[in-house]
Amino acid sequence: MTNYNPIPIYDDIYWDLTTESCHTLLIAPSGAGKTMFLSYLAGMILKRGHNLFIIDAKNTSFRATFQSSGVRTASTPDEILCLLTDLVESMTHDYDTIFSSNSVQLDDNFATHQLPAQVLIFDEVLSALDSGDKKQKVEMERLLKLLALKGRMAGYIIVLTSQRLLATDLPKTVTEQCQTRYVMGANVSEELFHLATGSYKKNLGTSYKGAVGKGYVVTPKNGLTYF
Ligand SMILES: Nc1ncnc2c1ncn2[C@@H]1O[C@H](COP(=O)(O)OP(=O)(O)OP(=O)(O)O)[C@@H](O)[C@H]1O
Numbered sequence: 001m002t003n004y005n006p007i008p009i010y011d012d013i014y015w016d017l018t019t020e021s022c023h024t025l026l027i028a029p030s031g032a033g034k035t036m037f038l039s040y041l042a043g044m045i046l047k048r049g050h051n052l053f054i055i056d057a058k059n060t061s062f063r064a065t066f067q068s069s070g071v072r073t074a075s076t077p078d079e080i081l082c083l084l085t086d087l088v089e090s091m092t093h094d095y096d097t098i099f100s101s102n103s104v105q106l107d108d109n110f111a112t113h114q115l116p117a118q119v120l121i122f123d124e125v126l127s128a129l130d131s132g133d134k135k136q137k138v139e140m141e142r143l144l145k146l147l148a149l150k151g152r153m154a155g156y157i158i159v160l161t162s163q164r165l166l167a168t169d170l171p172k173t174v175t176e177q178c179q180t181r182y183v184m185g186a187n188v189s190e191e192l193f194h195l196a197t198g199s200y201k202k203n204l205g206t207s208y209k210g211a212v213g214k215g216y217v218v219t220p221k222n223g224l225t226y227f
């Protein structure tokens with residue numbers, strides 16, 4: 001059974017896969033708890049009965065753990081391209097067969113059709129982009145853009161993490177489509193905080209409370225919230 005209840009994150013922050021803000025970007029320096037947080041999200045996706053895909057560019061125990069539970073995973077540039085290509089193909093197929101008919105309503109989505117979401121958790125996206133050759137990088141970016149732009153309605157949802165976020169690092173289309181943004185950790189620069197959340201860390205003054213497993217999240221519904 002697929003369960004569409006929003007996934008609790010902290011306090012009144014929930015991850016609702018059926019909303020516009022489902023695509024997620026998590027920015028945090030090394031050791032701030034990105035992979036640990038992703039493990040929670042991954043577990044909840046499986047518990048809710050959705051399909052999970054994991055890209056772990058650093059090939060850590062995160063991949064191994066979920067791979068041994070039967071989740072499709074990828075680490076090398078070839079594996080990553082193969083997984084992204086399959087996801088885009090299956091997304092295109094879903095649109096052609098389910099969401100293109102005349103009977104589709106404006107508020108139709110995967111949930112109204114009782115379909116599971118197809119969630120891609122992509123840890124260390126910039127390491128992945130840098131791990132391939134030029135041609136592979138361009139193709140990874142193209143496929144990610146397609147998922148980011150077109151995925152929501154059919155339930156193709158992306159969760160990306162990165163240690164940094166420069167304007168040139170990720171295609172703008174991809175970052176813009178990630179309407180839920182997390183920033184975690186103690187050592188977050190003013191610039192990184194601003195790029196990730198659109199807000200200024202200095203406005204929080206001495207009350208900035210980022211640490212391991214702690215930080216801030218921005219959603220269209222709740223604005224900037226501590227978690
Ligand atoms: N929510 C948390 N509460 C307590 N400890 C945590 C939490 N999240 C992570 N940690 C601790 O911090 C360590 C680093 O976490 P994690 O590997 O998730 O960070 P990361 O951001 O993925 O780091 P890297 O950039 O090296 O991949 C973990 O080994 C864990 O012990």
Ligand SMILES: [Mg+2]
Pocket residue numbers: 034035036123
């Ligand atoms: Mg990690």
